[in-house]
Amino acid sequence: MSGDIRLRVKDLRVKLPETGEEILKGVSLELRAGQIFALVGESGSGKSVTSLAVMRLLPEALAITGGAVQVGEQDLFDLSESSMQNVRGRRVAMIFQNAMTALNPVQSVGQQVAETLRLHTRLRGDALRQRVVQLFAEVGIPDPEGRFSFFPHQMSGGQQQRVMIAMALACEPDILIADEPTTALDVTIQKQVLGLVRDLTVSRQLAVLLITHDMGVVRHTADEVAVMYRGEIIERAPVDDFFHSPQQAYSKRLIDALPDLSHFQSMATETPLLQLEDVKVYFPIRKGVLQRVVDYTRAVNGVSLSIGRGETYALVGESGSGKSTLGRAILNLEPLSGGRIRFQGEDIGGLARRQMLPYRKRIQVIFQNPYSSMNPRLSVGEIIAEGMVSLGLGLSLEERNERIGQLLDRVQLRREYGSRYPHEFSGGQLQRVAIARALAVDPELIICDEPTSALDVSIRAEVLDLLQELQREFGVSYLFITHDLSIVPSLAHHVGVMQAGVLVEQGSAEQILTAPTHPYTQALLASVPRVDG
Amino acid sequence: MLALDFKPVLLWSDALVFLLVIALTLFFYRLREDPQTRERWGRVFSSRLGMVTFTVIMVYVVIALLDSLHFRKALPTPEGVVTNEIFYDNKVTSVLDVLLDGMGERFERTYSAPFALKSFEKSNMKDEQGNMYRGYEDLKHAGQHLSDPQAKWANVLELSLRALAWGLLAAALVVGLQWYLLRGSVHPWYASWAVQAVVICLFFWLVYLSHYYHVLGTDQGGADVAYQSIKGVRTGVLLGTLSTLVMLPIAVSLGVMAGYFKGWVDDVVQYLYTTLSSIPGILLIAASVLLFQVYIDLNPDFFAIGMEKADARFIALCFILGLTSWSSLCRLIRAETLKISQLGYVQAAHAFGVSHARILGRHILPNVVHIILITFVLDFSSLVLAEAVLSYIGVGIDPSMGSWGNMINGARSELSREPAVWWTLSGAFFFMFVLVLAANLFSDLVRDAFDPRSAMGRSGT
C-alpha cells in the first residue's frame, strides 16, 4: 500500500454502559492519503459507531472504553473538547447519510458552508462568499452563485449531498469520513456522487473512510476494504483481492448478493392473468381562493402491461416514478383516473368496495417496511388469520389454527411463533410473516412493493429465494416493484422500466438487462454495481 | 323487624365513580394481555418515582372512594314516642366520616389557629360575676383535657408519640402483608411501602390528635380545617376523572372518524372543534354553569335533600367541563389516525377487504390508546387546578360541598388580616399540591414510557 498514513485507529472499543454490551470489540485500521478505505457491514455491525467514535461524536448513551485514534502524532482521545472542535471540520471532516435531515432546514446552504469556514479560517464578508461559491462549483452544483441562498428543501437529494461534501471539504481537511453518503439517493445520482468523491480523493490527496453496506459501491470506489461483523473487523484486503478470493464465508455471502447477469429466468406460460390498459392515476393540484383544480400530478400516466400466470413481472424505477402508486391502483386502494385493469379478462378497475371483495382474495400484497405493516397489538397468528376471517373462507377455529401453523412452517418460521407479537421479530422474520399473511387466502397474484429494500443483503437473498420457491409450488404470479435492478435477473421473467409515470421500456428480463434500448434504462443499468466491474 | 341503623344513599356522582372504577379495572385487565403495553407499564413502575407517585395518587383515590359510600344514620327514637318507623338523619354521612371519628363534628364559633386553645377573635364574654367583658373565648373542642395550658406542647408530644406507635403498628401490618404477597416482584415496592407507612402514621396521628386539638385550626365558620381539606379530596379526584370520562368518547370517536374517513367527515369534525375552541373556554363554562344554576333554582322540587342539589350541580360541572374540552384531544387523535391510516397494516387490512368498523376497532383504536392514556393522566391535574379557579369565579362546586377551591375562595381575604389567618389556605394548598404534583410527575413517566416520540428523543441524543 502506498500513501502516507493520515489516520490510525488502534484497538477501538465502545460499550453501552447501561447493559454492558460491547458494541466495538477492538477495531484497528489506517487511512492513507489519496485512498478510500471502505468499511462494510450490515445494520448493527458497528460501522457507523466506528466513524462517530473517531470524531468523538457518539451519542451520550455510548462510551469509548479503550483504544486510540491518531492523526499524525496526536491521539484525538487525549484532546480537550475545545481542541477537538478545532480538529473537527479542519483536520477531519464528515459527511452523513441523509443530507435532507443532516442539513439545517432553516438556514441557507451557502450560510451552512460558510459557517465551517468562519469557524476555522479568517475569511469574512465577500471573500467568504466567493470561497463558498468556488466550493459549490468544485462539487458540481449548477449556478453556484444563485444556489448560495437556497434552502436545503429547494434542492434535489443529489445536490444536497454535494452541499454536504462542499461543507466537509471547505477547510481542506486531510481526512474525510463518509457515512453511507449515497444510501438515500437514486442509483443514477448515486453513481455521480461517488464519482465526485473518487475524483476529490485523488485531486486533494484525501484519506477517506467510506462506510457502506453496499458491495457495489465498494467495488467501484474503494482501494481497500474491511468487513465488519458484530463489532469486529473479520476480513481486510485490497479491493481486487477481496472480490476475487474472499476468505470468510460471511464476506462471500455479501459478494454473492451482487447480481449475476449471465443467468435469467426462462419464460413462463403466456396465459395473461392481469392486464393493464392505459392506466392513469392523477392527483389534483388545487390553487387560489376557491381551491379550484388547476392541474394534475400525473403519478401514473398511461401504463399498459400484462402479467402471465405463474410469472414474475419486475416493475423498476426510481423513487417518485409512480411504480408504487400503480401497485396501489391495482389493489383498488387508489382511484383510477383512466384506463382499464383486467383480472382474468374481467374489468376490476374502480369497482365498489363490495364488488371488489371476491378479487381481494385473489390479489394480495406485501409491503416494503415489515415493521409498519404489522399491527403491533396483534399476535402473529391473529395477523395471518385476518384475511381468512374477513374474506370469509369459512374455516372453523381449529382449521384456521392448523392453517396458520402450516403457513408458518412454509415460510420457515416455528409454529409457536403464532402467539408472539411483531416486536419480538427481526425484519427478515417479519417479512416472512407478511408473505404468510398474503398466502393465507390462496392468492393468484401478489403485489410485492419493495419487499426486500428494508432488509440487509444477506437476509434479502433468503427472502427472495423463499418467494421463488413459493412461486414454483403454488404457481402464484408476482408484480415485483423495486428500485434495485440488481435483484431482477434471478427473479423476474419480465421487466418494465418506469420513469415519471410512464413505462419507457418493457420486455423479457434478458432483453432489458443485456440489450436495453431506452437511454434511461441504459443509465439505470450502467449504475448497477457488478463483481466484474 | 330487623332495623338497620343506617340507610344507604346513592348519589349520582357515587354511582358514576364506582362505574368508573369498574370500567378502569376492566380496561387495565384487558390491556394486560398485550405484552407491549405490559412492558411499558413495567417501565413506569420500575422507577421509584413511579411507585411513589402512583401510591400517592392511590391514597387520594381510596379516600375519594371511601367518601363516596354515603348513608344516613338512623335517629334514636325520641323518648316517649312509640313507633315502628325509623327516622333517618337528614345529614348524609360517608364511611370516611366514620373513619375520621367525628372530626367533622367538632365545631368552634369562628377562627382558631392550629393547636390553639382559645379563639382567634375576641368576643363578648361574662366573668363569674356576670360582668360583660371582651376576651378570647376558650375553644370547645381543644385542650379540654388539659389542667395546665402551659403543658400543651408536652401533651401534644406525648399524644403524638402514642399515635405514632399505633400508626407504626398498623403500617407494619399493612406493609408486612404486601411484603409476603409480593416477594418475587422485581419492582421497587419498598418505595411504595415507605409512602404507605408515612400516610398510615399521618392518618393515625391526625385522627387521634384531633380528638384533643384542631390540628390545622378552624375556619371562619368554626369548622375544622383538616377535616375540610380531606373532604376536598373527593371533589378534586372526581372532577378530574369524571370530566375526562365525559370528554373521552366524544373526542375519540370524532377524532378517529375524521382521521380515518377524511373527506367531508373530516371537514365537519374540524369545523366543530375549531368553532368550539374559538370560544373563550372560561366564558363558555361559566355561562353553561350559570344557565344550569338557573335551571336548578327554578326547579327546586327535583332534589329531595340539599346534598342532591349540590351533587347535581357537581355532575353538571363535570359534564360541562367534559363537553367543552374535547377539542384538543380530538385534534391529537385525528392527527395520529391520519398517520396510522397510511401505515402498512391498515393498507394490508384494506387489501383483505376488512370492514371499516373492524379496521377502526382492531387496528386504529388500540394504537391510539396511548394518547388517550397520556391525556387522561395529564388532564387530571389541570382539572384539579381548574376547579379552584372556577370556584373563585363563582361557577365552581356548590359551596355546601367541600372543595379546595371553595376553601381558597373563602380564605382569599384572610391573609390581609392582622395577624394573618394562614392555615385555611395552607391546608387546601398542601392537599392540592401533593395530589397535582404526584399526578404531574406520574404523567411524565407515563408519557416517557408510552409516547414513541419522547422515547426516541431519549435514545437519539
Added chain:
Amino acid sequence: MFAYIVRRLLYAIPILIGVNLLTFTLFFVVNSPDDMAVSQLGEKYVTPEAIEAWKRKNGYDKPLFVNAEAQGVGAFTDTIFFTKSLKLFAFDFGRSESGRDITTDVSTRMWPSLAVALPSFVIGIWVNICVALMVVMFRATALDRWAVFVFVALMSISYLFYIIGGQYLVAKSWMLVPISGYDPEFQPWKFLILPVLVSVIAGIGSGARWYRTLFLEEAGQDYVRTARAKGASEISILFKHILPNALIPILTGVVVLIPTLFMGSLLIESFFGIPGLGSYMLDAIRSQDFAIVRTMVFIGSILYIIGLILTDISYTWADPRVRLS
C-alpha cells in the same frame, strides 16, 4: 399568500356563525328570556307584569326567529335572533342588562388589559426561553433532572396561590408596591409591576418545561450532529441551530395567543383591581349579565381566528419550507 388569507377569512365566517348559533341556543333557547327575567329581578319581585316590563326594557319581548306580525323583512329583523345575535357581526354590541353601552365599555377597558397582558406575555416568553436554554445546556446532568422536577412542582401550584402569595409577600410584607388598583394618569407602571411579575413567575413551570422538550427534540436531530462535525461549539450550536429551529413550534403555540391578549386575564385583573376586560367579564358572570358575556364570547372567537391566521403567516416567516397556498 393573498389568496390564502382571503380563503382563511372566508372560512372564518361559518365559524363565527357557528359560535353565534351556539351562544344563541345556550342563552335564548335553553334558557328562555322569562327565566332570565326571573333571575335578574330576584324572586321577591317576580310578577307577570314585572317580567314583561323587564323583557320590554331589554328588548327580549320579540319572537326568537320569525316575527309573524311584522311586515316584509321585518319578519326576520324584528326578532331576538336578529337584534341580539346577528347585530354582533356589525360590531353593534347593544346595551348591557344594567343599561350601559357595551361598545364604549369594551373600547375603554381594552387598554388597561393590554397594559398588563402584553408585558406579561413578552417578558414571560423571554424568561422561559432563557431558563429552558440554560437547562438544555446542562442536559443529561443532575442539574437538568432537578430543573425538570422544579418545573413540575411550579406547575403543580394553583395560579391562585401565585397571586395570593405574591400579594402577601411583595405588597403586604415588604410593602414595595401597591397591592391593587390602577391609575392610568399617575405612575401606572407602579401598579403593573406586581401583576406582571406574578404572571411571569406563574408561567415559568409549564413554559420552560415545554420549551425544554422542544429544544431537546431539536438537539437530537441530524443537523445538530452535522454542526458538531463542523467543529462548532455547543453554545453556538444552541443559538445558531437549535434555537431557530425550535422557534417554529414555539411560534405555533404562542402567536395564536397574541390577539387574545386584548381580553386580559380574569384572575390577575380581578385580584389586582385592574379595570380591564378580564374583570369586566368576571363582573358580568357574577352579575349574570348575559349581554356582556355574549359580546365577549363573540369578540373572543374573532380574536382567536385572527390568531390562527397570524400563526400561519408567522410560519412562512420562520420556516422557509412553508409556502401558504
